[in-house]
Amino acid sequence: MKVLNDDNFDAVLNENAVVLVDFYADWCGPCRMMAPVIEELAKEMEGKILVAKLNVDENPDIAARFQIFSIPTFIIFKNGKPEQKIIGAVGKAGLLEKISSYIES
Numbered sequence: 001m002k003v004l005n006d007d008n009f010d011a012v013l014n015e016n017a018v019v020l021v022d023f024y025a026d027w028c029g030p031c032r033m034m035a036p037v038i039e040e041l042a043k044e045m046e047g048k049i050l051v052a053k054l055n056v057d058e059n060p061d062i063a064a065r066f067q068i069f070s071i072p073t074f075i076i077f078k079n080g081k082p083e084q085k086i087i088g089a090v091g092k093a094g095l096l097e098k099i100s101s102y103i104e105s
Contacts, residue, residue, distance in 0.1 A: 001038065001039060001042040001051055001052065001053060002050060002051070002052040002053075003052070003053060003054075004021065004052045004053065004054040004059070004062075005054070005055075005058065005059055006059050006061060006062060009054065009059070009062055010080075012050070012052060013077050013080045014080045016049075016050040017049075017078065017079060018048070018049040018050070018076065018077070018078050018099075018102045018103065019049065019050045019051075019052055019076070019077040020041070020045075020049055020050070020051045020052070020074060020075075020076050020077075020095070020099060021052050021053065021054055021074065021075050021077065022034070022038050022051070022052070022053040022054070022072060022074055023053075023054050023056050023063060023066070023068045023071055023072065023073040023074070023075070024053055024054070024055060024056065024071055024072050025055060025056050025057050025071055026055065026057070027057075028071050028072065030071070030072055030088065030089040031071055031072045031089075033089050034072050034089050037091065037092045037095070038051060038053065040092065041092065041095060041096070041099075045099070045103075048103050049099060049102070049103060056068055056071060066082060066085075070087050070088065072087075072088065072089060073085060073086070073087050073088075074086040074087075074090075074095065074098075076098060076099060076102055078102055083102065084098055084102075086098055
């Protein structure tokens with residue numbers, strides 16, 4: 001899993017065809033609940049998509065840029081552009097359903 005910040009955010013998005021970004025904070029209960037799910041997805045989807053996370057407290061400018069008002073929020077980026085925003089602890093099945101339409105078969 002890639003950890004994103006102000007310095008590498010745009011470069012990582014532009015280097016990878018499909019990226020799922022987990023916008024989270026350490027103090028957020030639902031974020032902590034989703035953390036193992038995100039780790040699992042990162043392993044399962046390796047080679048298909050990049051799974052990354054960004055701490056909104058440490059990177060407020062990026063959070064503001066993508067209008068992150070609730071966490072966890074997940075954004076699926078394709079070719080560097082935000083395609084879909086998923087808000088809340090949706091679980092693994094919910095994330096996989098959303099991701100599947102962006103994966104090359």
